[in-house]
Amino acid sequence: MELPIRLSKESREPIYHQIEEQIKALIAGGQLPAGTPLPSIRVLSKELEISVITTRRAYQNLEYQGFIRTTQGKGTFVAEIEASKKEEVTVSAVYQAIEKAVETALRHDYTLEQIEAVFQEIIASLKEKGGHDDDGKMD
Amino acid sequence: MTMEKWIEINRLKKNVDDFQLGPIDLSFEASTITAVVGNNGAGKSTLLKVLMRLAAQNEGEIKVFGQLIDSEAEGWKKRIAYLPQTLVGCDSFNGNQLRELVSKWYPTWDQSLFEQLVEMYQIPLTKKYGKLSQGVQQKLNLALTLARDAEILILDEPTAHMDIPSKQLLLDVIVEWMERGEKLIIISSHQAEDIRKLADYVVVMKEGQLLGKFEKEELTSQYKQYWMEDSLPNEPIPGVIERKNERILVSKCAEETESYLASKQLKWLRAKNLEIEEIITYMLIGKAS
Amino acid sequence: MSEWKQARWLAMFEVKASLKGIITLIALSFGLAIFFTEVFSITIMEDVPIVFDVFFLFTFWVLAASFRPKEHQLKRMGGDIWVSPYFIMLNQLPVKKNVLVLSRFISYFTISIPFHILVLILIYTLSSEYRAYMPVGSYLVFSIIWLSFGVLCGSMFPASDVGEKISTLKAIVYSVLFYGGILAVLIVIYYVFNKGIVEMTMYAAKEWPLPSILISILLAAIGLLYYKGYVYKRIDKVDYLH
Numbered sequence: 119m120e121l122p123i124r125l126s127k128e129s130r131e132p133i134y135h136q137i138e139e140q141i142k143a144l145i146a147g148g149q150l151p152a153g154t155p156l157p158s159i160r161v162l163s164k165e166l167e168i169s170v171i172t173t174r175r176a177y178q179n180l181e182y183q184g185f186i187r188t189t190q191g192k193g194t195f196v197a198e199i200e201a202s203k204k205e206e207v208t209v210s211a212v213y214q215a216i217e218k219a220v221e222t223a224l225r226h227d228y229t230l231e232q233i234e235a236v237f238q239e240i241i242a243s244l245k246e247k248g249g250h251d252d253d254g255k256m257d
Numbered sequence: 258m259t260m261e262k263w264i265e266i267n268r269l270k271k272n273v274d275d276f277q278l279g280p281i282d283l284s285f286e287a288s289t290i291t292a293v294v295g296n297n298g299a300g301k302s303t304l305l306k307v308l309m310r311l312a313a314q315n316e317g318e319i320k321v322f323g324q325l326i327d328s329e330a331e332g333w334k335k336r337i338a339y340l341p342q343t344l345v346g347c348d349s350f351n352g353n354q355l356r357e358l359v360s361k362w363y364p365t366w367d368q369s370l371f372e373q374l375v376e377m378y379q380i381p382l383t384k385k386y387g388k389l390s391q392g393v394q395q396k397l398n399l400a401l402t403l404a405r406d407a408e409i410l411i412l413d414e415p416t417a418h419m420d421i422p423s424k425q426l427l428l429d430v431i432v433e434w435m436e437r438g439e440k441l442i443i444i445s446s447h448q449a450e451d452i453r454k455l456a457d458y459v460v461v462m463k464e465g466q467l468l469g470k471f472e473k474e475e476l477t478s479q480y481k482q483y484w485m486e487d488s489l490p491n492e493p494i495p496g497v498i499e500r501k502n503e504r505i506l507v508s509k510c511a512e513e514t515e516s517y518l519a520s521k522q523l524k525w526l527r528a529k530n531l532e533i534e535e536i537i538t539y540m541l542i543g544k545a546s
Numbered sequence: 547m548s549e550w551k552q553a554r555w556l557a558m559f560e561v562k563a564s565l566k567g568i569i570t571l572i573a574l575s576f577g578l579a580i581f582f583t584e585v586f587s588i589t590i591m592e593d594v595p596i597v598f599d600v601f602f603l604f605t606f607w608v609l610a611a612s613f614r615p616k617e618h619q620l621k622r623m624g625g626d627i628w629v630s631p632y633f634i635m636l637n638q639l640p641v642k643k644n645v646l647v648l649s650r651f652i653s654y655f656t657i658s659i660p661f662h663i664l665v666l667i668l669i670y671t672l673s674s675e676y677r678a679y680m681p682v683g684s685y686l687v688f689s690i691i692w693l694s695f696g697v698l699c700g701s702m703f704p705a706s707d708v709g710e711k712i713s714t715l716k717a718i719v720y721s722v723l724f725y726g727g728i729l730a731v732l733i734v735i736y737y738v739f740n741k742g743i744v745e746m747t748m749y750a751a752k753e754w755p756l757p758s759i760l761i762s763i764l765l766a767a768i769g770l771l772y773y774k775g776y777v778y779k780r781i782d783k784v785d786y787l788h
Contacts, residue, residue: 127530133474164432169457169473170289225524273787274625303787311637312785328782334640341638345788346617346631350563358559362640 121157122149125166133168137176139211145185145196146207152198156186159194260286263409263441264308269317271307278303278465280317285441290431291470292452293445294537295462301445302342304462305413309339321409335363338405342413344398348387352380352397363405371404377426391418399427403434410434412444416451428454449534459533461540468540473533480531480539481511486524494518498539507531509539552645556636557653560618564657567613571661574613578605579668587675595742596732602744603728605665606696610658611703620706624788628717629709634786647777650704651770655697662696663689680752687751687758694762698769705773709784 123140125133144150156177157165163173177194180186187197223233262284270279278300285291293301307314310326319326321333347355352375360366375382378396386394395418402410416424428450435442444451452459452473459476461468488503495517496510508514511528518525531539561568586598611619617632636646666689670676680688712720735743750758 128528130528132478158436160432160435163457164428164454167453171457171472172474273785306787309638311634312787313782328643331640331642337640339638344635345623346633346635349615349617354559354563359639361555 120165121162123162123166125168133166134172134175134179137162137166137173138179139214141176141180142185142207143211145199146204146211150196152196154196156194156196260288263287263322264443265320266308267318267320269304269307269314269319271303271312271314273303273312276300276303276465278307279467281467283460283467283470285443287439287441288435289457290435290442290444290455291458291460292456293443293460293462294447294452296464296541298464299462300465301462302413305339305411305443305445306341308411309334309337335365336407337409337411338363338402338407339411340398340402340413340415342417344386344394349385351385352382355386355397355401356382359401359405363407365406367404367406370406371400374400374403374430377430378423392420392423395419396423399430403430406437408438408440410440410442412442412446414445414447416446416448424448424450431455449532452533452537459537461537463541476536477530477533479511480507480509480536481514482507482529482531483514483518483525484527486526489523490521498543507539509536549642549645549648552642553648553652556641556645556649557656560615560632560649560653561656564615564653567615568657570613571610571657572664574609575661575664575668578665579672582665582669583673583676587673595745596729596736599732599742599744600729602692603732606662606692607699608703610661610696610700611654614654614657614703618707620709622714623709626711626713627709627784627788628706628712629784629786630707633707633709634788637781637786643778643781646781647774650707650777651701651774654700654704658696658700659693662693666692680748684748684752684755687755688748690759691747691751691762694766697766701769701773705777708777708780709786710780711784 121141121144123137125136129136131139141150141156150156156162159170159173159177163170166173177186177188181188181194184197184203185199186194188194220233223236228236264285266281266283268279269281269283270277272278276298281304293304295301303312306312308319308326310319310328322336324333326333350358356371360368360371374380374396378393378400380393380397380400381389386397389397395415399412399415402412416427419427431442431444432455434440442455444455446452456473458470458472460470482501483506485504485506489500489506494506494508494514496508496512496514497506498509499507501507506514581601582598586601615632618630620628621631623629623631623634633650641649666685670685676685732743735741735746739746741749747758
């Protein structure tokens with residue numbers, strides 16, 4: 119199956135790590151339930167236009183962390199993972215997204231106080247609209 | 258996953274009239290796809306032909322599966338399927354006859370794969386090779402080469418005359434073929450898409466010399482373009498290979514450049530990894546196209 | 547499978563693909579037989595032996611080769627390399643060198659020898675003059691001499707498939723020298739012995755049948771072995787880069 123993975127050419131994050139994080143997020147978010155077959159390393163490499171060396175590294179890390187398992191001759195599948203682990207991924211993804219936003223602001227010479235103000239402002243406007251958007255995606 | 262060296266080239270040199278290939282040291286490992294790129298006349302085809310022992314080298318040695326290749330024993334040749342840029346000498350044969358002629362020599366010949374490719378590309382097997390269009394000839398060659406199911410596949414510009422859908426289909430076919438077992442592919446190509454979608458490694462050649470063999474991401478992570486916040490000072494910057502104007506620069510070594518910029522408190526608004534074809538262009542002509 | 551069997555398989559594959567050339571040669575052999583018996587009678591042969599000899603040599607030397615499929619014939623493949631394109635293709639396949647070399651000769655002789663035999667049979671059948679001049683036994687010896695000649699000189703064609711590096715100018719000079727040389731030899735022989743070579747072989751067949759057979763077969767074998775060795779060495783020297 120084709121995975122909705124998007125690699126960023128501008129990110130400083132290594133490619134294998136981007137793949138790793140996005141697959142984790144898909145698993146934690148329930149889009150890839152346990153037992154779902156994942157594309158082979160070669161097929162995913164072609165889709166993402168990267169070398170198998172990079173894809174293999176991502177898969178190896180995911181396997182090591184228990185998110186996926188490989189059965190000899192059958193392929194790679196999403197592993198059964200505990201709810202707490204899913205939670206962990208979600209929390210870390212949220213933290214990372216916010217950290218990234220803060221970094222962007224810092225690069226544009228915002229002070230921490232200014233950033234905090236922006237953050238409060240956004241939260242306030244969301245509250246005014248009445249709750250948050252459930253379908254909001256994290257990138 | 259083994260990374261066994263299936264092909265080893267040591268200190269290879271070949272002179273053809275006033276052209277000199279090499280010296281080349283290069284190896285190819287199992288389960289990898291390597292794209293050989295370079296300008297026209299860089300010696301890509303010559304290298305592949307010497308590798309197939311269609312011309313003898315002047316110096317150096319080539320080992321395939323650990324054995325020095327020679328013209329007496331043909332055992333190693335059965336384990337390589339080679340697709341030349343143009344197949345000569347078969348204009349008067351039709352597809353069926355060529356299938357008979359080629360399949361005879363490969364114990365691994367896979368008739369069902371051949372039929373599948375013929376069906377997919379709608380190749381007429383009863384028409385003489387010489388009467389087929391260049392694109393169809395190329396498809397027939399590919400079917401005749403892939404169906405040998407040898408461990409090593411060498412493709413010399415396999416898609417040069419093909420239409421867009423046929424090229425796309427071939428990418429999938431090659432990926433599937435790669436998964437039939439432990440395989441190795443060397444593909445010489447001018448098509449950026451072949452390199453992006455298939456290659457794990459890129460071998461870059463220029464005027465008979467080997468510029469290097471690189472893992473694809475090793476290149477794409479190092480070649481970057483930066484849009485700077487302010488105009489840059491006029492001094493040399495480590496890693497920078499081109500300044501497009503006083504605020505845009507291109508580096509072939511992101512780490513060096515970034516640590517230098519950081520030490521000088523120079524900030525960039527945006528940084529972008531270059532596409533593989535842009536990187537190859539820099540390597541071959543030293544500047545952007 | 548033995549090397550011989552593989553070589554025969556490859557040769558037969560080519561023979562099957564050469565049907566057009568074979569049919570042309572069969573038709574030609576009738577034409578030639580009529581030509582040698584009706585147009586030229588033995589009496590005429592005595593008057594203009596060189597012209598007769600040239601046609602006879604041509605028939606037993608180059609004719610079969612010129613009807614081989616186009617891909618087998620030498621072509622200039624980039625630079626100064628003249629090589630048979632079909633040979634280039636075969637060389638890319640994992641065919642044992644010995645099989646490759648043997649098959650070249652088998653496929654050529656499978657066509658040339660029956661063609662030569664047919665011409666010889668037709669000549670003898672059509673011409674009472676030949677029958678009167680030579681009894682069956684002598685004609686048989688005469689045939690062996692010319693079939694051996696066909697092997698000795700014909701070997702150069704399958705041997706040349708392997709390729710040669712030669713400039714166009716040199717190629718022209720060599721072919722002029724080659725054909726000029728043949729003509730010169732024919733003329734010299736005629737003035738020295740006052741006989742054409744075809745007539746001399748008829749004479750030899752009648753007078754010294756056994757030595758004629760032995761010498762012809764020996765020469766054919768030597769020629770064949772020489773050319774086989776030549777191909778064997780050339781394969782490793784020629785660059786098949788086109």
